[in-house]
Amino acid sequence: MPGGLACVIGGMDLVRPLGLGGIGCAVVAQPGRSTRYSRFTRAVIEWADPWREPAVLLERLMRFGSAEPEQPALFYEGDWDLLLVSRSRERLRGAFRFVVPDAQLVEDLVDKRRFQALADRLALPVPESRHVSPGEVDPRDLGLSFPVIVKPVTRQMATWVPIAGRAKALRADTQRELSAIWPRFADAGFDVIVQKLVPGPETRVESYHVYVDESGEVVGEFTGRKIRTYPAAYGFSTALEITDAPDVGRLGRELVSRLGLCGVAKLDFKRDPAGELRLLEVNPRFNLWHHPGARAGVNLPALVYRDLMGLPRGPLRRARAGVRWVYHRDDARAARQAGIPLRRWLPWALSAEAKSGVTLDDPMPPARWLLSRLAGRLRAGRRLA
Incomplete structure (x- = not known):
């Protein structure tokens, strides 16, 4: 496909829909990350933590983008990736093309x-919610009916996981x-949201996915639901x-319009x-849902790329219901936890x-990931020997 590379701060579920759209990728990745070895990857940019080292990651992006013969399109997957792009949008526009909502709306x-x-x-x-500083507020004074979350x-996983694990x-x-x-929250020293619980399992979580162009037109959209979580x-x-x-x-279209949101959102x-x-x-950013969306016929990252590069969008389709996405390693655990037999x-x-x-x-x-895990175990074995 004519046009520059897609620069991806994200994982395989973002690289893959771009690749399925015929778009070559430059990936921002740590050593050993699977995105480095995809057949869709044309270049690698060394990763830096956008939370701890945003200035370092910004410099690496600018160095790469400025050296490309044609401005790459920039795609971002995590909250801190999004914040880096939004807060540095003026500088990044000198080296990349990208879509991002209004800066205040992002925050x-x-x-x-x-x-x-x-x-x-x-x-x-x-749902009804309260923003509190746990070290300063008595939980009996929140005025919410139970249950709550x-x-x-x-x-930020580095600070949240010690408190809640993977939840x-x-x-x-x-x-x-x-x-x-x-x-736990008072000792951690950060603010929290206490929210009235919406009853029901995670399978009752449904989502709306959309790309809205600069004119406010809904270019592509689809809906989905969770099957399992772990x-x-x-x-x-x-x-x-x-x-x-x-x-x-x-409801998704109505709320996107009420928010005045342009770009991608979930x-x-x-x-x-x-x-x-x-x-x-x-969430006004790219995400793993874009992989099954592409398989269902609505490839939002590819649509964004084509608009950024001035290419025709091609035929726009309605998403095919029933297309499924699975993360095998953790879904095997989730299925076992749900009592679903392996067979x-x-x-x-x-x-x-x-x-x-x-x-x-x-x-x-996956082959390189498996080899890296085996190599790590061998190195650990030698240290213990």
């Missing part, structure tokens, strides 16, 4: 405290349970499915017992249309 959406204030201003259908204002939030069904876990409560997605949910699409909802959709969060899970997982990092037509990423 409002990433920071859950600011998101709550935004939701109040725009009457977004979010507690989550960080801005998620994105912690649940408290009673005042006593909340008071028991409160010292851990089962408030964990990370391990199995997903593209859906055709008209009410999710309608809106997460949870369907309450009455069937009403409650907005949990809005049932394995053929289901092997038949999924989008497999995270494991594909026959791009075998090197």
Whole structure:
């Protein structure tokens, strides 16, 4: 395909839809990361932590982009990647093409405290929440009915995992349970959001995915739902499915318009017992859902790339419902936790249309990952010998 490279700060589930669109990638990756070995990868930029070392990563990006004969298109997957691009947008525009929402809107959406204030201003259908500093507030004074969940204002795994493990939030069904876990947050020293729980399992979490161009036109969209997460409560997605949910699409479009959002976004909802959709969060960045979306016929990263490069978009399609995505390693654990026997899970997982990092037509990423793990174990064995 004519045009520059796609520069990807992200994983295989972002590299792959670009590759499926015929687009070569330059990946920002640590040594041993699977994206380095994909058949879609044309160049590698050494990774630096966008949370701890944003200036270092910015310099490496600028050095790469400025040396390219044609400006690359920049794609970003994580919250801190998004914040780096948004906060450095003026400088990055000298070396890259990219889409990103308004700077203030980005900050409002990433920071859950600011998101709550935004939701109040725009009457977004979010669960009732409180922003608190646990070291300064007594959990008995929050004025929320139970059960509730507690989550960080801005998620940073290095500080959150010691408190909650792999769960994105912690649940408290009673005042006593909340008071028991409160010292963890007070000792950690960061603010949290305490939110009224929307009842039901993670399978009731549904999402709207969209790319809106600079004119405000919805270029591509699809809906989806979670099948499994690990851990089962408030964990990370391990199995997903593209859906055709008209009410999710309608509400998603309405809220995107209310927000004045341009670029890409994922809106997460949870369907309450009455069937009403409650907005949990809005993520204005690229994400793993774009892999199954591409397999379902709506390749949002490729559409963004074509617009950035001034190429025709090609035919726009409706997403094919039923396309599934699976992350085999963690979904095997999630299925076992859900009581699904291996004989049932394995053929289901092997038949999924989008497999995270494991594909026959791009075998090197998982092969190199396996070799690096074996090499690490051999080195550890020699040290112990």
